[in-house]
Amino acid sequence: RALLLLACAVGGRPASRTFAPRHIASSARTPPPTAPPTFDDWAAKGVPPPAAGDLVDRICRAVNFACRQTVVGSVRRAVALRRAPEQPGERGFAGFLAKATSPPELPPVSRPTWLVIAASVPTLLGWYGFYKFSTEEELFWEELRTTGRATGCGGYGTLLPFVYAVLLGGAGQLAGVHGSETLVEAGSAWILAGQVNLYRRVNELCAERGEQPPLYAWWALLPPPIDLIVGLRQLHFLAKRNAAARGEDWEGDAVAERLFPFISAPRFTLREFARRPSIWFWFTDGVPDIDWAWLQEVAPEP
Known part of the structure; x- marks a missing residue:
């Protein structure tokens, strides 16, 4: 029984000695994790x-x-x-x-x-x-x-x-x-x-x-x-x-x-928008301009 215990102890030592170095070596070979790139780096x-x-x-x-x-x-x-x-x-x-x-x-x-x-x-x-x-x-x-x-x-x-x-x-x-x-x-x-x-x-x-x-x-x-x-x-x-x-x-x-032509129309002034119903909605497409004096553009003085 004593010889059997001695054999087991002697046989287990190499395994324990070789296991630790291998574990340490494998962890040393593993590169450390890198941080993810900053957003919008590219x-x-x-x-x-x-x-x-x-x-x-x-x-x-x-x-x-x-x-x-x-x-x-x-x-x-x-x-x-x-x-x-x-x-x-x-x-x-x-x-x-x-x-x-x-x-x-x-x-x-x-x-x-x-x-x-x-x-x-x-x-x-x-x-x-x-x-x-x-x-x-x-x-x-x-x-x-x-x-x-x-x-x-x-x-x-x-x-x-x-x-x-x-x-x-x-x-x-x-x-x-x-x-x-x-x-x-x-x-x-x-x-x-x-x-x-x-x-x-x-x-x-x-x-x-x-x-x-x-x-x-x-x-x-x-x-x-x-x-x-x-x-x-x-x-x-x-x-x-x-x-x-x-x-x-x-x-x-x-x-x-088509539905709201004023969205895509060329740039217009507030007065122009008010006097041109044709650019308001699709169902006002054929409505003539409103000919009111106060809606007309005022020409700059020379």
């Missing part, structure tokens, strides 16, 4: 740093990157900017779903007016928030990559300050905190300023293609329905421009080009 390559005296560019980048850090990683990955696929997109309902659920892309996704309405109405304008984020983020990175500077705060920097201000200010009002309404007003002013800036940017993009700027950006400051009119026009003209940037054929937009 888009940031080649973008120069802000110029020394360019405060607009510095502020826009800082606001975008700061607000980006307030979002959890899984959400940032889900809405991270990506390259547009090389193959043309699908059509029909499959194409609608692909565009409605697509994260921001470069070149930017063409989202026509009918698609924005079809996705926003059933979601009680919830999807429009995603549209706003995606559009601003696409324009932010496109501008950085083409001009080397940003004049907008992107999706994160445009939308999140507004959301945070409204949530915190609204909670403060419910709790009876004095001055909370100021935070809500500041958030509203921020998103409104971003909308004016978006219209300015759309005008620039259309002018780069040799087209007449289609929008009066200051109409965003006017009460309904004027602010809605210019907003719908922005959807249409940006969608057409994005389709051209992606090399896609414009498939048309029945909502903007």
Whole structure:
């Protein structure tokens, strides 16, 4: 019995001595895990740093990157900017779903007016928030990559300050905190300023293609329905421009080009819109212009 125990002990020692070194050696050969790449790293390559005296560019980048850090990683990955696929997109309902659920892309996704309405109405304008984020983020990175500077705060920097201000200010009002309404007003002013800036940017993009700027950006400051009119026009003209940037054929937009012609009409003044019923709706197409003196354009003095 003693000899048997001794043999077992001696036979077990080599196994124990060889097991530990092998385990250590195998773990040493395994490379340490690497951190996932930063979101939008591919888009940031080649973008120069802000110029020394360019405060607009510095502020826009800082606001975008700061607000980006307030979002959890899984959400940032889900809405991270990506390259547009090389193959043309699908059509029909499959194409609608692909565009409605697509994260921001470069070149930017063409989202026509009918698609924005079809996705926003059933979601009680919830999807429009995603549209706003995606559009601003696409324009932010496109501008950085083409001009080397940003004049907008992107999706994160445009939308999140507004959301945070409204949530915190609204909670403060419910709790009876004095001055909370100021935070809500500041958030509203921020998103409104971003909308004016978006219209300015759309005008620039259309002018780069040799087209007449289609929008009066200051109409965003006017009460309904004027602010809605210019907003719908922005959807249409940006969608057409994005389709051209992606090399896609414009498939048309029945909502903007037939049902509500004012959306796709060349730029018009407030007086011109009021005196031209033919561009209001599809059923007013044949209505003659209203010949009222106060609706006529006033020629500038020489």
